[in-house]
Amino acid sequence: MPRLSADARHRIRLKLNGRTVEADAEPRMLLTDFLRHNLAMTGTHVGCEHGVCGACTVEIDGVPARACLTLAVQTDGANIRTVEGLAPEPGRLSILQEAFRRHHALQCGFCTAGILMSLECYLRDNPSPDETALRDYLGGHLCRCTGYVPIIAAALDAAARLREAHKHA
Amino acid sequence: MKPARFDYLRAGTLAEAHATLAADGDDARILAGGQSLLPMLSMRMARPKVLIDIMHLPELAKIEADANAIRIGASVRQAKLLAWPALHERQPLLAAALPWVGHAQTRSRGTVCGSVAHADPSAEIPLVLLALKGAIHLSSRQKQRRVPAVDFFTGIMSTARNDDELIEGIEAPCRTPGHGYAFREFGRRYGDFAIVACAAVAHADGVRLAIGGVADFPTVRDYPDLSGTALDDALDGFAWELDARDDLHATGSFRRNLVRQLGRAVVEEARRCRA
Numbered sequence: 554m555p556r557l558s559a560d561a562r563h564r565i566r567l568k569l570n571g572r573t574v575e576a577d578a579e580p581r582m583l584l585t586d587f588l589r590h591n592l593a594m595t596g597t598h599v600g601c602e603h604g605v606c607g608a609c610t611v612e613i614d615g616v617p618a619r620a621c622l623t624l625a626v627q628t629d630g631a632n633i634r635t636v637e638g639l640a641p642e643p644g645r646l647s648i649l650q651e652a653f654r655r656h657h658a659l660q661c662g663f664c665t666a667g668i669l670m671s672l673e674c675y676l677r678d679n680p681s682p683d684e685t686a687l688r689d690y691l692g693g694h695l696c697r698c699t700g701y702v703p704i705i706a707a708a709l710d711a712a713a714r715l716r717e718a719h720k721h722a
Numbered sequence: 723m724k725p726a727r728f729d730y731l732r733a734g735t736l737a738e739a740h741a742t743l744a745a746d747g748d749d750a751r752i753l754a755g756g757q758s759l760l761p762m763l764s765m766r767m768a769r770p771k772v773l774i775d776i777m778h779l780p781e782l783a784k785i786e787a788d789a790n791a792i793r794i795g796a797s798v799r800q801a802k803l804l805a806w807p808a809l810h811e812r813q814p815l816l817a818a819a820l821p822w823v824g825h826a827q828t829r830s831r832g833t834v835c836g837s838v839a840h841a842d843p844s845a846e847i848p849l850v851l852l853a854l855k856g857a858i859h860l861s862s863r864q865k866q867r868r869v870p871a872v873d874f875f876t877g878i879m880s881t882a883r884n885d886d887e888l889i890e891g892i893e894a895p896c897r898t899p900g901h902g903y904a905f906r907e908f909g910r911r912y913g914d915f916a917i918v919a920c921a922a923v924a925h926a927d928g929v930r931l932a933i934g935g936v937a938d939f940p941t942v943r944d945y946p947d948l949s950g951t952a953l954d955d956a957l958d959g960f961a962w963e964l965d966a967r968d969d970l971h972a973t974g975s976f977r978r979n980l981v982r983q984l985g986r987a988v989v990e991e992a993r994r995c996r997a
Contacts, residue, residue: 554731554732554734556729556730556731556742556772557730557731559727559728559729559730559771560727560992569774579727579732580727580728580729580773581725581726581727581728581763581802583724583760583764586724586864590746595772602723602724602751602764603723603760603761603764603765604757604760604761604828607825607827608783610827614832616801616830616831617826617827617830618827618830619757619828619831621760621762621764622756622757622761622828622831623756623760623831624730624753624756624773626730626732626775627753627756627775627777629732662888671826671827676827679991689826690826692825693824693825693826693827693828693913694827707898
């Protein structure tokens, strides 16, 4: 890859929720803005823009990551999943999303996309999480509505249902 | 909260990264995981002309260990080191401190060496490297050199790295039989920057204690085998020598107290671990 000039836009091609997409970005463009403005995927929210609040968390190459601490140019060739990729089909929620609804694990919903993406990664690697570990893990996200208790309940419920679904898969 | 303009170079070879550093010097910054650099860019505390992305250089992606030391390459992410099965056996102090570095959601991208390069006064990895008598491997187009951790950290976010150099890796001594290791920190919330962080290595002749979060860079003292009030006096002296200041997060007096209390706790824990 040649040196990408600061003043020009450069073609970025990546896999987003299973589809190859491309758009142009200046080197300084954050992945959050690239997703929202250039790819019109506004499910990823922008909170603090310096990596503290967790609202913009997405999955990059299989791990949870802050989209605001990532440049679009860094993700050229990467495999990214956002909250738009969670539902198995239009009109149907994922097991984790369903659990959030059942447990009222969101109120304003601003932090929710990031928390869902984080938990999606965590539950894949830790199918039987304990509450303490989940609390530590969710320390990487700020939620000012729920007090976190319903989020933990939803995560534990979703983990149990995912284990069950896995058994019958 | 958007970065100022910069060029971006995804280095294809180490030589390309060195050449750009040699040409652009202070105007160039190495980009690894970006978990410390991106906030600096967004807040415009850093305004480089070019970022050199080193995450696609396979020679920097290795964790290697021999009988004496672990060598961690510049693009090894914190999560990768934490998941390395031999970590606890090879170096329990690194294993104890790593879960305190940022959050799981930043350790997934942040690199071990990036934390060392950034040199935040409260950062855990520089502290542990200092406690262990580790070293930093730097290279430029001209030469390579190895800098002991004790000489590397020189101020708040400043290090002995020259403008044309990059960190190729760090080296941490392996666990020594008969040594005990302990790490503790205090912050407002889990994952926050440490208000005080302590790392101790206990050995037959005494204990080595490193403190982070108080002075401008992590600081270390070697003590003979002290106990009781002699240990209290030593910790009190260390606490005052660090010149703790009042800030938004804690008063200087609170920080001194943490040095005394957490300091004693890590020293005692490290001694217990020797047994």
